[in-house]
Amino acid sequence: MPKSCRFAIVSAVVVLLQLTSGTANDAQPSPAVERRQQAMKDMARAAKTIAAMFSGDQAYDKTKFQEAASVFVTHGGAGLSALFAVSADAKSEADDQKIAAEREAFDKIAARLEELAAAFHQKAARSGNAISADMRMGSGVSGGSLLGARPLRSEADLSAIPAEHLFHMMLGTCTACHSKYRLEK
Numbered sequence: 001m002p003k004s005c006r007f008a009i010v011s012a013v014v015v016l017l018q019l020t021s022g023t024a025n026d027a028q029p030s031p032a033v034e035r036r037q038q039a040m041k042d043m044a045r046a047a048k049t050i051a052a053m054f055s056g057d058q059a060y061d062k063t064k065f066q067e068a069a070s071v072f073v074t075h076g077g078a079g080l081s082a083l084f085a086v087s088a089d090a091k092s093e094a095d096d097q098k099i100a101a102e103r104e105a106f107d108k109i110a111a112r113l114e115e116l117a118a119a120f121h122q123k124a125a126r127s128g129n130a131i132s133a134d135m136r137m138g139s140g141v142s143g144g145s146l147l148g149a150r151p152l153r154s155e156a157d158l159s160a161i162p163a164e165h166l167f168h169m170m171l172g173t174c175t176a177c178h179s180k181y182r183l184e185k
């Protein structure tokens with residue numbers, strides 16, 4: 001992968017990590033909103049860890065890598081969809097009306113994240129004590145766009161995609177959903 005592309009991805013991760021501002025004297029979010037924001041923060045932290053290990057900014061550690069990979073499995077998919085079944089409050093950045101109106105499209109992005117997370121987690125579970133060449137972007141079969149917006153692939157297809165590429169496809173689902181259903185506040 002060209003350096004510029006890697007940089008773009010690191011920037012994307014940085015953007016994802018920018019948490020909501022919210023001043024201290026504001027009301028607290030409801031427990032339901034807090035739960036989903038926490039799930040998102042957990043995924044952002046896991047993404048940061050994985051990105052730092054792929055880029056070499058953080059030493060690769062198999063256990064930490066696998067733990068981080070499991071966070072997306074925990075929070076992706078149906079679990080994520082369910083977290084948005086409740087209405088937002090003033091502390092939420094979710095466009096609840098749009099989510100309710102476009103529930104199927106919203107759930108589809110969540111399901112796509114779940115599918116990619118499962119494939120990525122499987123790869124991570126098999127990883128050794130270093131990032132091997134076949135985990136790298138560009139090795140093996142390439143497929144899927146960075147935006148994760150391609151039609152659903154079969155599990156067999158996904159397992160042929162290198163771990164680093166799957167990771168970027170996962171990040172694509174974060175961006176795809178945020179651009180539609182997360183409000184700028």
Ligand code: HEC
Binds near residue numbers: 047080
């Ligand atoms: C299916 C839609 C969807 C997907 C997929 C998704 N998000 Fe989100 N995310 C949202 C919405 C909606 C909000 C606003 C939630 C709120 O404030 O109630 C949000 C909020 C966030 C926040 C801010 C949390 C806070 O309040 O501090 C972060 C960070 C975040 N997402 C990271 C991620 C990462 C990383 C991924 C991918 C691994 C991801 N999201 C995938 C919809 C999604």
